[in-house]
Amino acid sequence: MARDLSTRLGSLSLRNPLVLASGFIGSDESLLRRAWEAGFGAVTTKSLTPKPRKGYDPPIVVDLGYGYLNAVGLANPGIEYLPRLLSLLPQEAVVILSIAGATPQDFRHCAEVGVENNVDAIELNLSCPHVKGLGMDIVEDVGYSLDIIEEVVSLGRPVYVKLGLTDTYMELVARSLDRGVEGFTVMNTVKGLAIDIESGWPILTNVYGGLSGPAIHPIALRMVHEIYGEYRVPIIGTGGVTGWREAVAMLYAGASAVGIGSYLFNRRVESIGDILKGIQQHMERKGFKDIASMVGYSHHR
Amino acid sequence: MERMSGGCCKGSHYHEAVVTRVDRRGDVANLYLDISLETVPGQFVMVWLPGLEEVPMAPSDDDPLRITVKAVGKTTRRLVGMEPGDRLYIRGPYGRGFTRRSGRPLLVGGGVGAAPLILLAKKLAEMGVEGVYVEGQPSGDVELFIREALDLGWEAILYTEDGSRGYKGLPTQYLEENLGGFTSIYACGPEPMNRAVLRLCGDRIPCEVSMERIVKCGVGVCGSCVVEGTGLLVCLDGPVFRADELLERGYPGG
Numbered sequence: 001m002a003r004d005l006s007t008r009l010g011s012l013s014l015r016n017p018l019v020l021a022s023g024f025i026g027s028d029e030s031l032l033r034r035a036w037e038a039g040f041g042a043v044t045t046k047s048l049t050p051k052p053r054k055g056y057d058p059p060i061v062v063d064l065g066y067g068y069l070n071a072v073g074l075a076n077p078g079i080e081y082l083p084r085l086l087s088l089l090p091q092e093a094v095v096i097l098s099i100a101g102a103t104p105q106d107f108r109h110c111a112e113v114g115v116e117n118n119v120d121a122i123e124l125n126l127s128c129p130h131v132k133g134l135g136m137d138i139v140e141d142v143g144y145s146l147d148i149i150e151e152v153v154s155l156g157r158p159v160y161v162k163l164g165l166t167d168t169y170m171e172l173v174a175r176s177l178d179r180g181v182e183g184f185t186v187m188n189t190v191k192g193l194a195i196d197i198e199s200g201w202p203i204l205t206n207v208y209g210g211l212s213g214p215a216i217h218p219i220a221l222r223m224v225h226e227i228y229g230e231y232r233v234p235i236i237g238t239g240g241v242t243g244w245r246e247a248v249a250m251l252y253a254g255a256s257a258v259g260i261g262s263y264l265f266n267r268r269v270e271s272i273g274d275i276l277k278g279i280q281q282h283m284e285r286k287g288f289k290d291i292a293s294m295v296g297y298s299h300h301r
Numbered sequence: 302m303e304r305m306s307g308g309c310c311k312g313s314h315y316h317e318a319v320v321t322r323v324d325r326r327g328d329v330a331n332l333y334l335d336i337s338l339e340t341v342p343g344q345f346v347m348v349w350l351p352g353l354e355e356v357p358m359a360p361s362d363d364d365p366l367r368i369t370v371k372a373v374g375k376t377t378r379r380l381v382g383m384e385p386g387d388r389l390y391i392r393g394p395y396g397r398g399f400t401r402r403s404g405r406p407l408l409v410g411g412g413v414g415a416a417p418l419i420l421l422a423k424k425l426a427e428m429g430v431e432g433v434y435v436e437g438q439p440s441g442d443v444e445l446f447i448r449e450a451l452d453l454g455w456e457a458i459l460y461t462e463d464g465s466r467g468y469k470g471l472p473t474q475y476l477e478e479n480l481g482g483f484t485s486i487y488a489c490g491p492e493p494m495n496r497a498v499l500r501l502c503g504d505r506i507p508c509e510v511s512m513e514r515i516v517k518c519g520v521g522v523c524g525s526c527v528v529e530g531t532g533l534l535v536c537l538d539g540p541v542f543r544a545d546e547l548l549e550r551g552y553p554g555g
């Protein structure tokens with residue numbers, strides 16, 4: 001019998017644990033609809049900023065073989081585009097609005113537009129590694145991050161904080177839970193560099209970019225394990241999930257839902273069906289009756 | 302000559318290519334390179350000029366590799382101005398190309414959109430297929446591949462908007478008047494031309510159209526190349542689409 005994949009992520013009910021990660025086909029309404037129709041349990045928008053951003057000139061991605069490096073530069077149509085971005089989704093679609101900005105006021109403004117448009121949750125992108133003033137420099141400053149978090153939590157929607165690889169993320173987790181965030185998205189990309197040895201040039205126009213994909217999976221898994229172990233909070237485990245095995249491992253480490261990003265490089269979004277099928281078969285083989293019983297499973301071993 | 306097989310340079314390992322010959326016509330240039338690359342006609346490569354940008358190009362020949370560039374921005378202007386010995390960096394091929402069918406095909410190319418079609422004509426001719434190649438250009442001084450199509454033993458017809466050479470008008474006129482004489486249609490050109498082709502063909506005849514959008518990542522994640530309203534990505538689902546799939550998904554033209 002096919003297992004039921006429905007699950008809970010904090011206050012959200014999902015038809016399955018797969019969540020479209022921010023930055024992947026999430027800035028166009030017809031693509032977002034396609035992602036929902038492909039079967040995601042929830043879709044996250046591209047990070048929207050108060051004003052539209054053009055982003056960097058290509059090359060914006062590098063395929064390393066063991067992962068990807070990107071510097072898209074937060075290209076997005078701006079928060080005012082949100083009503084249109086959501087316009088083709090059915091009522092029942094679960095939408096996580098990702099927002100980015102430079103100040104607590106930026107975040108508050110974007111979050112307010114999200115509340116007006118009835119998004120299910122708000123994800124704070126505090127951790128983009130390749131745009132100065134709009135990312136890593138924020139999450140590395142715990143006090144400033146908390147100012148932003150307070151502004152947005154006060155609007156009353158579930159808030160997820162997207163973490164990056166910093167020395168202080170456990171401190172940020174503890175203190176943002178005190179401020180009332182619902183959970184965490186773990187993790188964003190890790191700053192890196194790729195050089196073309198034929199020409200000698202750094203490949204990305206922005207020089208530095210964010211590492212994603214298989215290369216970061218063990219790091220993401222460790223962060224999820226550490227946070228869940230300490231706090232038992234809702235986590236969207238994201239980072240190098242490129243098949244059902246990594247998705248199961250994320251759940252075992254303590255993620256309630258699993259973010260899918262780099263899996264979509266060079267792949268049609270419909271192929272997430274393979275991950276869902278793999279999870280289902282694993283549940284049958286191992287005798288798990290639902291997703292909830294897999295969440296944090298490795299902590300009981 | 303270095304020979305790259307299809308997909309060998311996936312992963313952004315760029316291949317350095319040296320320009321061996323430049324054939325300039327107005328603001329368009331054919332750049333002949335010192336490498337060859339197995340591609341399906343209609344697929345594209347990413348061409349990178351370090352310090353400038355990376356742009357998608359559907360090759361107009363594969364052995365040796367040749368790209369056909371029109372100067373529209375700073376990167377393409379630099380490409381058009383290249384001289385033998387200049388270097389560029391290539392990864393790919395990416396995307397989905399044309400489906401080769403036997404029978405009697407009509408190929409309709411507009412502007413530099415003619416590039417992948419002349420490669421398609423060559424591959425079809427190698428299969429023993431004989432068809433008609435129609436090229437539309439703003440004026441006769443940028444006529445690109447009529448001679449090459451004739452050399453394949455095909456009929457080749459030029460349309461120019463200013464009437465300076467060939468027939469005066471748009472290449473879709475030929476399609477409109479002769480649609481019934483063919484078993485499949487292949488097209489690549491500016492948006493209005495593609496729309497006209499889709500309108501004329503509908504689901505009456507197998508028809509494939511190569512679409513152009515701004516390609517930034519080239520691998521289906523950034524969304525910049527979406528065909529508005531359809532959920533289709535030019536870099537991943539295309540650049541070549543079947544007419545029926547575009548029309549079904551709500552692309553205006555039907």
Ligand SMILES: Cc1cc2nc3c(=O)[nH]c(=O)nc-3n(C[C@H](O)[C@H](O)[C@H](O)COP(=O)(O)O)c2cc1C
Pocket residue numbers: 021022023024046047061068070072074098125128162187188189211212213214216238239240241259260261262263522523
């Ligand atoms: C091309 C690209 C664009 C991204 N854009 C965003 C973004 O706008 N906001 C965000 O929070 N994360 C963004 N990310 C990070 C992803 O959401 C995800 O956290 C990261 O890629 C790790 O997951 P993965 O290994 O499955 O890709 C982006 C990643 C990539 C590769």
Ligand code: FES
Pocket residue numbers: 515516517518519520521522523524525526527534535536537
């Ligand atoms: S160019 Fe990025 S999705 Fe096609």
